[in-house]
Amino acid sequence: xxxxxxxxxxxxxxxxxxILPWLAAAGAVAFAVGINQALIAPDDYQQGATVxxxxxxxxxxxxxxxxxxxxxVAALGTLVWRHPLADVAAKxxxxxxxxxxxxxxxxxxxxxxxxxxxxxxxxxRLTSVLVLFLLYLGVIALWRTVDDPTRAARVxxxxxxxxxxxxxxxxxxxDWWNTLHQPASVFRVGGPSIHLSLLMxxxxxxxxxxxxxxxxxxxxxxxxxxxxxxxxxxxMQADAALERA
Amino acid sequence: xxxxxALLVRDIRIAMRVGGGAFMGVLFFLIVxxxxxxxxxxxxxxxxxxxxxxxxxxxLLATLxxxxxxxxxxxxxxxxxxxxxxxxxxxxxxxxxALAHWLTTGLPLVIAAPALGLLLxxxxxxxxxxxxxxxxxxxxxxxxxxxGAALSVTLRRGGLLLPVLMLxxxxxxxxxxxxxxNAAIVGPAPFGPPFTILCALTLASxxxxxxxxxxxxxxxxx
Numbered sequence: 001x002x003x004x005x006x007x008x009x010x011x012x013x014x015x016x017x018x019i020l021p022w023l024a025a026a027g028a029v030a031f032a033v034g035i036n037q038a039l040i041a042p043d044d045y046q047q048g049a050t051v052x053x054x055x056x057x058x059x060x061x062x063x064x065x066x067x068x069x070x071x072x073v074a075a076l077g078t079l080v081w082r083h084p085l086a087d088v089a090a091k092x093x094x095x096x097x098x099x100x101x102x103x104x105x106x107x108x109x110x111x112x113x114x115x116x117x118x119x120x121x122x123x124x125r126l127t128s129v130l131v132l133f134l135l136y137l138g139v140i141a142l143w144r145t146v147d148d149p150t151r152a153a154r155v156x157x158x159x160x161x162x163x164x165x166x167x168x169x170x171x172x173x174x175d176w177w178n179t180l181h182q183p184a185s186v187f188r189v190g191g192p193s194i195h196l197s198l199l200m201x202x203x204x205x206x207x208x209x210x211x212x213x214x215x216x217x218x219x220x221x222x223x224x225x226x227x228x229x230x231x232x233x234x235x236m237q238a239d240a241a242l243e244r245a
Numbered sequence: 246x247x248x249x250x251a252l253l254v255r256d257i258r259i260a261m262r263v264g265g266g267a268f269m270g271v272l273f274f275l276i277v278x279x280x281x282x283x284x285x286x287x288x289x290x291x292x293x294x295x296x297x298x299x300x301x302x303x304x305l306l307a308t309l310x311x312x313x314x315x316x317x318x319x320x321x322x323x324x325x326x327x328x329x330x331x332x333x334x335x336x337x338x339x340x341x342x343a344l345a346h347w348l349t350t351g352l353p354l355v356i357a358a359p360a361l362g363l364l365l366x367x368x369x370x371x372x373x374x375x376x377x378x379x380x381x382x383x384x385x386x387x388x389x390x391x392x393g394a395a396l397s398v399t400l401r402r403g404g405l406l407l408p409v410l411m412l413x414x415x416x417x418x419x420x421x422x423x424x425x426x427n428a429a430i431v432g433p434a435p436f437g438p439p440f441t442i443l444c445a446l447t448l449a450s451x452x453x454x455x456x457x458x459x460x461x462x463x464x465x466x467x
Contacts, residue, residue, distance in 0.1 A: 079464065131413045135413050137409075138413060142406065151465055154461075154464035155461055155464070158465075169417075
């Protein structure tokens with residue numbers, strides 16, 4: 001189904017209502033399997049049991065970056081194609097992305113305390129993810145400051161596109177600088193360097209996180225559409241009251 | 246190009262006159278630098294070590310805090326509409342405004358930095374290093390802030406929003422500015438690589454800043 005079919009918010013809402021329970025159920029199943037697999041995975045020979053933090057940390061980091069990338073595409077949708085749901089998608093994604101970035105930072109620092117001896121080090125990867133988190137908060141602040149939704153959408157879209165410069169910096173920070181954070185070990189030339197017994201739970205958890213994101217995102221988009229309808233109704237009501245007076 | 250020069254001269258003139266606030270940035274810079282020894286204690290060796298970082302932080306804040314009026318003042322009195330409707334490309338017009346802002350805010354900061362370096366016990370090499378890195382880096386701060394100024398132009402309470410939006414994006418400039426200054430002072434890393442990256446950041450923001458700001462003005466004003 002082409003993207004333009006979702007341009008009609010009512011049709012979009014109908015589709016969301018139909019698939020949301022299935023997505024939520026699939027996400028729950030994926031989490032059940034993934035957490036189970038993560039708990040029975042063998043300890044790492046160096047990190048011991050703390051390796052299990054990775055099963056939360058890595059998918060959250062991927063999703064935090066993916067969410068900004070999705071917001072950037074939505075920003076293009078707002079500015080270039082004027083897709084009516086693009087700004088709804090962008091607005092609904094921002095808080096979810098912020099939470100993923102926060103989970104990534106929080107679990108990372110919990111892992112860092114026993115492994116590196118410090119909750120936080122000022123290394124390029126950590127700093128760039130912190131900047132991503134701050135950018136999320138900035139976009140949310142911008143959405144909350146501009147009262148007209150269409151104009152808020154456009155200015156937030158520009159900020160999103162400017163902020164997307166940060167994504168390659170995060171991805172390649174471990175290659176460009178000599179960081180304490182370990183280099184890429186899953187998506188790399190020559191295949192993953194993680195053992196299969198640890199890679200499998202990671203992949204299942206990633207699927208679970210993606211399902212969680214899609215579920216939350218579609219629900220948030222539905223809520224945003226309904227919120228805008230309520231706003232329009234209120235404005236119409238105020239207008240009518242004004243005319244009566 | 247004539248319109249570019251006219252806009253530049255007009256903005257500089259407005260900034261220099263009463264209510265323009267051209268030297269508020271330098272004043273703010275002076276006060277921030279003066280506050281630091283009260284906060285960390287008057288240990289001269291410590292001040293000399295963190296001096297470049299303090300000067301850079303002060304310059305960063307002084308540049309960004311003044312930027313919210315750059316386009317908002319023109320929006321309020323209607324001249325921004327004239328600029329947008331004129332034949333000069335908006336990208337060029339905002340470059341003229343940014344250049345005027347840098348000449349009246351950024352350049353005074355660079356000139357004042359050596360004097361403030363004395364307060365922080367910096368020697369001649371350190372002072373020169375900070376001044377040169379500020380000269381190369383402050384245009385990037387103005388151009389990044391230009392995006393924020395364009396984004397928050399119609400907001401009545403945009404004052405604090407601009408630094409919140411733009412300070413995360415200035416992190417690379419701060420990192421390489423201070424890294425280059427420290428490389429020149431204490432080594433052992435060479436001065437060249439961080440300094441060239443700093444120049445690259447300024448050039449990149451010269452490309453990204455005006456286009457993003459012009460897009461924000463086109464889309465945000467109707």
